[in-house]
Amino acid sequence: MNAAHLRSSQFHILALCAMIAFSAPAAAQTEPLSSWNDGPAKQAILAFVKDTTTQGSANFVPPAERIVTFDQDGTLWVEHPMYSQVMYCLEHVPDVVAKKPELKNVEPLKTVLSGNREAIAKLTMPDLMKILAATLTGMPVETFQAEVKKWIAEAKDPRWKRPYTDLTYQPMKEVLEYLRANGFKTYIVTGGGQDFVRVYADGVYGIPPEQVVGTAGGTKYGYGKDGKPFLTKEPKLLLNDNDAGKPEGIHLMIGRRPVAAFGNSTGDQQMLEYTKAGDGARLAILVLHDDAKREYAYGPAQGLPATKVGTFTQALYDEAKKDGWIVISIKDDWKRIFAFE
Amino acid sequence: MNAAHLRSSQFHILALCAMIAFSAPAAAQTEPLSSWNDGPAKQAILAFVKDTTTQGSANFVPPAERIVTFDQDGTLWVEHPMYSQVMYCLEHVPDVVAKKPELKNVEPLKTVLSGNREAIAKLTMPDLMKILAATLTGMPVETFQAEVKKWIAEAKDPRWKRPYTDLTYQPMKEVLEYLRANGFKTYIVTGGGQDFVRVYADGVYGIPPEQVVGTAGGTKYGYGKDGKPFLTKEPKLLLNDNDAGKPEGIHLMIGRRPVAAFGNSTGDQQMLEYTKAGDGARLAILVLHDDAKREYAYGPAQGLPATKVGTFTQALYDEAKKDGWIVISIKDDWKRIFAFE
Numbered sequence: 018m019n020a021a022h023l024r025s026s027q028f029h030i031l032a033l034c035a036m037i038a039f040s041a042p043a044a045a046q047t048e049p050l051s052s053w054n055d056g057p058a059k060q061a062i063l064a065f066v067k068d069t070t071t072q073g074s075a076n077f078v079p080p081a082e083r084i085v086t087f088d089q090d091g092t093l094w095v096e097h098p099m100y101s102q103v104m105y106c107l108e109h110v111p112d113v114v115a116k117k118p119e120l121k122n123v124e125p126l127k128t129v130l131s132g133n134r135e136a137i138a139k140l141t142m143p144d145l146m147k148i149l150a151a152t153l154t155g156m157p158v159e160t161f162q163a164e165v166k167k168w169i170a171e172a173k174d175p176r177w178k179r180p181y182t183d184l185t186y187q188p189m190k191e192v193l194e195y196l197r198a199n200g201f202k203t204y205i206v207t208g209g210g211q212d213f214v215r216v217y218a219d220g221v222y223g224i225p226p227e228q229v230v231g232t233a234g235g236t237k238y239g240y241g242k243d244g245k246p247f248l249t250k251e252p253k254l255l256l257n258d259n260d261a262g263k264p265e266g267i268h269l270m271i272g273r274r275p276v277a278a279f280g281n282s283t284g285d286q287q288m289l290e291y292t293k294a295g296d297g298a299r300l301a302i303l304v305l306h307d308d309a310k311r312e313y314a315y316g317p318a319q320g321l322p323a324t325k326v327g328t329f330t331q332a333l334y335d336e337a338k339k340d341g342w343i344v345i346s347i348k349d350d351w352k353r354i355f356a357f358e
Numbered sequence: 359m360n361a362a363h364l365r366s367s368q369f370h371i372l373a374l375c376a377m378i379a380f381s382a383p384a385a386a387q388t389e390p391l392s393s394w395n396d397g398p399a400k401q402a403i404l405a406f407v408k409d410t411t412t413q414g415s416a417n418f419v420p421p422a423e424r425i426v427t428f429d430q431d432g433t434l435w436v437e438h439p440m441y442s443q444v445m446y447c448l449e450h451v452p453d454v455v456a457k458k459p460e461l462k463n464v465e466p467l468k469t470v471l472s473g474n475r476e477a478i479a480k481l482t483m484p485d486l487m488k489i490l491a492a493t494l495t496g497m498p499v500e501t502f503q504a505e506v507k508k509w510i511a512e513a514k515d516p517r518w519k520r521p522y523t524d525l526t527y528q529p530m531k532e533v534l535e536y537l538r539a540n541g542f543k544t545y546i547v548t549g550g551g552q553d554f555v556r557v558y559a560d561g562v563y564g565i566p567p568e569q570v571v572g573t574a575g576g577t578k579y580g581y582g583k584d585g586k587p588f589l590t591k592e593p594k595l596l597l598n599d600n601d602a603g604k605p606e607g608i609h610l611m612i613g614r615r616p617v618a619a620f621g622n623s624t625g626d627q628q629m630l631e632y633t634k635a636g637d638g639a640r641l642a643i644l645v646l647h648d649d650a651k652r653e654y655a656y657g658p659a660q661g662l663p664a665t666k667v668g669t670f671t672q673a674l675y676d677e678a679k680k681d682g683w684i685v686i687s688i689k690d691d692w693k694r695i696f697a698f699e
Contacts, residue, residue, distance in 0.1 A: 081566055158609060215613045225422055226613030227568075236609050238602035238628055246631045248609050255596055255610065261579035268499060268577050268589055269596065270611055272556045272567030287579055290587045 049195045052188040058350045061343045065300040076298035080200040084275045089207040091281040091327040095184040097313040113152040150252040158248045165216040182221045187356045207231040208259040230270040232258045263288035282327040301342040308347040390536045393529040399691045402684045406641040417639035421541040425616045430548040432622040432668040436525040438654040443550045454493040491593040499589045506557040523562045528697045548572040549600040571611040573599045604629035623668040642683040649689040
């Protein structure tokens with residue numbers, strides 16, 4: 018066989034492979050979204066993927082533009098009664114104060130150290146930002162990554178007595194996989210700390226660090242005693258990735274408008290609006306926490322009191338209905354919630 | 359054939375395909391880097407790729423971690439005598455002033471409008487930032503993208519009388535392709551405007567918007583008269599992606615330390631240091647503009663006067679030699695510079 022023949026024959030095998038490779042995911046995944054009940058939410062996701070990935074469809078989206086964004090807390094994993102990153106911060110304070118005893122009597126660290134649960138529960142976002150700044154400023158980014166990695170492997174949710182990473186929603190993990198199998202690039206766009214979520218997102222969700230957008234602080238480049246350069250964390254806030262900060266963060270970090278977005282609270286409202294306002298088929302989805310028995314039920318949209326996490330107002334519910342967003346009812350739409358069930 | 363057999367046979371074909379697919383790029387690209395002379399720079403690139411992608415090599419890098427960053431101006435395309443983005447800004451001023459006549463007598467716009475080349479050449483970076491703020495603030499990001507797209511299609515370099523996008527370095531485009539064919543993810547990390555470069559980077563370099571990191575301003579989320587949400591450009595500077603801003607920007611936007619980095623000036627020094635300081639095999643490369651005949655020769659490292667663009671100091675040259683960076687001599691290492699030659 019001469020070189021030209023070899024190339025030609027390789028080309029034919031490659032073409033055949035490409036056909037098989039592209040049809041394989043659909044063939045292998047005999048039933049996508051198997052943890053979902055066969056309701057309108059599941060149907061909307063399946064219809065959207067079919068509509069945007071079928072060659073010749075009026076709504077076909079080229080693979081490079083198949084960007085989908087997911088909020089994390091309350092959308093991909095449990096956020097109630099408190100974001101796990103907040104737990105990390107609080108549990109971290111004694112360590113920090115052991116190293117910097119001068120912080121012992123400085124608020125809000127003093128309150129955290131008191132162990133007074135009622136007082137701790139009243140801490141506001143600015144209080145938590147102060148704790149973050151006090152505990153993280155000047156820390157090399159690799160040290161922070163190592164500490165989060167250790168914490169996330171050991172810490173346990175108080176209700177299920179399991180690692181937080183076990184409390185990811187199995188139906189949403191199936192959506193992530195299903196979208197990726199159909200050529201979509203999945204991003205996390207979280208109000209949580211970008212550096213925090215990046216530590217475990219690849220292992221837990223199959224989402225690499227460069228596809229995690231979150232609330233981000235500055236870093237500072239410097240040199241160690243050995244002359245080696247390294248980055249340390251700075252108290253400067255670069256991106257508050259909540260509310261309007263989500264579309265702004267998407268523009269900054271991705272530079273394309275998503276074709277689909279998933280959220281669960283008013284903090285995701287602008288991301289969903291921005292996604293839905295693009296041309297062609299668009300998917301905007303909100304998770305409604307309405308299953309007090311298997312998970313939690315909370316939020317004013319169900320006539321329940323507002324909580325510190327995941328506020329789902331009646332106005333958000335009305336906007337969703339008016340603008341054709343899909344609302345997932347955990348109670349009705351999810352056959353099972355966690356992989357361990 | 360039953361389903362199990364079908365799956366098994368598909369699996370074997372897929373395995374075969376995978377082998378062919380992974381070996382194909384090397385086979386098809388009979389001579390990678392064909393616009394390079396066979397000198398130490400070409401050899402260093404080939405050796406690095408072999409070392410980091412050969413299974414079993416002590417320096418093997420998993421595909422997910424194969425991040426390579428490239429400066430743009432002076433590294434991927436001509437930057438002399440002035441960055442093309444600066445040309446864009448200057449050429450754009452009359453349009454802006456036509457729409458906002460109150461800016462006519464405001465400096466530095468007044469100087470630009472005077473047409474006095476000598477005075478224009480003296481404008482400083484802060485002056486240019488003022489021009490950017492005056493011309494871009496409040497502009498919807500899509501309008502900006504459309505304007506850059508139009509400008510980049512029409513504007514011509516004064517020396518070659520060709521579009522700026524023709525003045526990309528063919529040898530570097532071959533490096534981009536060669537790295538991607540070997541599983542590397544190629545990023546631009548530029549001091550230029552992120553929103554500017556993202557408009558054409560995919561078409562010109564095969565680098566999608568989400569893999570372009572650059573100097574970035576804020577945006578503001580709002581609603582149009584029709585109730586549709588959109589983002590407008592804000593004068594706030596979020597990331598000055600030069601010098602120490604490059605590794606800081608890489609951490610912010612990518613979240614991984616590159617294994618290889620390419621630059622050409624002191625603005626790239628920290629990015630190259632940061633890249634080189636990681637574990638395992640690392641590649642740090644500087645382009646030296648030493649070909650006055652075919653392109654330009656400039657910079658103190660050759661005993662030439664400092665210029666406004668791409669400062670290559672003697673200290674940078676010394677650091678490169680000391681730390682084992684590779685210096686590309688355009689004169690000696692590049693067989694041809696542009697695709698049109």
